[in-house]
Amino acid sequence: MDGRRLHLVLAGFLVLAGSTADRVGRRKVFQIGLATFGIGSLLYGLxxxxxxxxxxxxxxxxxxxxxxxxxxxxxTTTFPGPTEQARAIGAFGRGSASASWPWDCSPPDAGPWEPRTGRPRCSRT
Incomplete structure (x- = not known):
């Protein structure tokens, strides 16, 4: 599954997960999500x-x-001040973006780097 299809699945359940967390509790949804992701990773490896x-x-x-x-x-709840919150959200976004950058830009049958130029293959750059 390439990055585009993964993002489609992510976007499809995003609002549902957020509203469920509001109703059931953030901690419980986070723990279930972490366990689900871990089980998916184990299945992926096996x-x-x-x-x-x-x-x-x-x-x-x-x-x-x-x-x-x-x-x-x-x-956002851990860092209540606007300056602290802005820094924390920036760090969160930077970490999320750097974790997926080269892999969601590349075609599924090729590597992330252009062999002739050594530059990344990404239509968004």
Whole structure:
């Protein structure tokens, strides 16, 4: 599953995860999301074929969807001051962007770097 499809699954469950966290509790949704992502990672590592890889990646996407809005809510409540909050949100965004940058830009059948120029393959740069 390339980055675009993963982001589609993430976006589809994002609002649902956020509203569930408001109703059930942020901590509980964060823990369930972390466990779901961990189980998806384990299944991904143990996958015997491509079908299992795709299914495990979708499980990871659902778990990641639970983590995203809850983590941002935890950051905003942990740092109540506007300056501290801006710094914390900036660090959170920087960490999220750097974790996925080269891989979501590359085509699924090629590496992230252009072999002739050594520059990243990304339509957004």
């Amino acid at each position: 996958a015997p074929n491509v079908g299992w890889l795709v299914a495990a990646r979708r499980v990871q996407a659902v778990g990641g969807t639970m983590l995203n809005p809850v983590a941002m809510a935890i950051v």
